[in-house]
Amino acid sequence: MSYVQDVINKVKERNPHEPEFIQAVTEVLESLEPALERHPEYEQAGILERIVEPERQILFRVPWMDDNGKVQVNRGMRIQFNSAIGPYKGGLRLHPTVYPGIIKFLGFEQIFKNSLTGLPIGGGKGGSDFDPKGKSDLEIMRFCQSFMTELYRHVSADIDVPAGDIGVGGREIGYLFGQYKRITGLNEGVLTGKGLSYGGSLARTEATGYGLVYFVDEMIQDKNKSLNGARVIISGSGNVAIYALQKINQLGGKVIAMSDSTGHIHDENGIDFATMQKIKEVERKRISEYLKYFPQAEYVEGESIWRYPCDIALPCATQNELKQADAEMLIAHGCYAVGEGANMPCTPEAVKLFQENKVMFAPGKAANAGGVATSALEMSQNSMRYSWTFEEVDAKLKNIMVSIYRNASQTAKEYGHEDNLVVGANIAGFLKVANAMVSQGLV
Helix, strand or coil: CCHHHHHHHHHHHHCCCCHHHHHHHHHHHHHCHHHHHHCHHHHHCCHHHHHCCCCEEEEEEEEEECCCCCEEEEEEEEEEEECCCCCEEEEEEECCCCCHHHHHHHHHHHHHHHHHCCCCCEEEEEEECCCCCCCCHHHHHHHHHHHHHHHHHHCECCCEEEECECCECHHHHHHHHHHHHHHHCCCCCCCCCCCHHHCCCCCHHHHHHHHHHHHHHHHHHCCCCCCCCCEEEEECCCHHHHHHHHHHHHCCCEEEEEECCCCEEECCCCCCHHHHHHHHHHCCCCHHHHHHHCCCCEEECCCCHHHCCCCEEEECCCCCCECHHHHHHHHHCCCCEEECCCCCCECHHHHHHHHHCCCEEECHHHHCCHHHHHHHHHHHHHHHCCCCCHHHHHHHHHHHHHHHHHHHHHHHHHCCCCCCHHHHHHHHHHHHHHHHHHHCCCC
């Protein structure tokens, strides 16, 4: 049995009820075979055995009081996965589906994503099964204050710097930061995604969506394609999807479909950014509201958003949303590029189909690294007590995303997998972390 397969089997034995984590580990480790053949010292140092095991897993209860005076209890967690190249960095997710297996999958992916940015940040992730939907501002504040009352012991500007994720935006970050400062007395960059008036970074809100488009743009230009005039489908309508829509429009593309958890809208004239932003970020309403402004659009429930002919597909909703049947539809309708805006949104079967049919494929750990890259830029600004302009941050973001693409593409070629950015990104991200772990001894 190979070294890789032996480690994968041990992960399955130790984590039998965590399919997302097992899927992520399998996908990464299987692609590392060429690197491990060249570097036998990694097996000697037990790098794979160590990298699949979090350095620390923190689980805690979060009691809070709802508006009716009733005590509610949720489970909170922070998984500090790997700090070989810097402080733990990764978001907090508030969603009913959160459990340790999801957070471990996200934290494991974060190790390599953060490594690819070229910035000194390690991998971590956290969250709770609390559902912010339908909760008042006061209920969310009470929950966040209770959550941070435990989490503050385990985070700081130089140890672990959480950010936002699903269910955690500027409002939640503000409440969390206020409680951290209240308890510790420290006004430091312990969280990213903060408001601009207290240490936040310009362009952070837009960063993941913009970064995704910058990466995809660089990828398709390598094959003599252009976003100008391209027809694009984006799943989701959260932060990543909305700002990917804006950047595609700016670069001359047209987004013909977007979705939320209830259904999707389709408009061959192209979806309007300002209207979508208003519905989702200001009014926090369902995507079907779009038809009130553009009645020529159609709203569809219960059908795949990937059913329309397009040039580029950007899954930006959640893990394993784009399945084999969806990939078959996209290929049949002429889609030539797919960029993962969410974390692991394509199933392994879908990814295999794309690669077999020569569809350009940008894996999430590379393509959606713009958010965490800009979070690291926010950390830098906090440390310097300084603030860069929007244009400065956006330029740095674009440079980082172009560098990630070129690094992943070049690494894929070096290891005999030209055009396979999954292998290229995994190996490039892994090598930096593995070398740091070897250098630092058995820790």
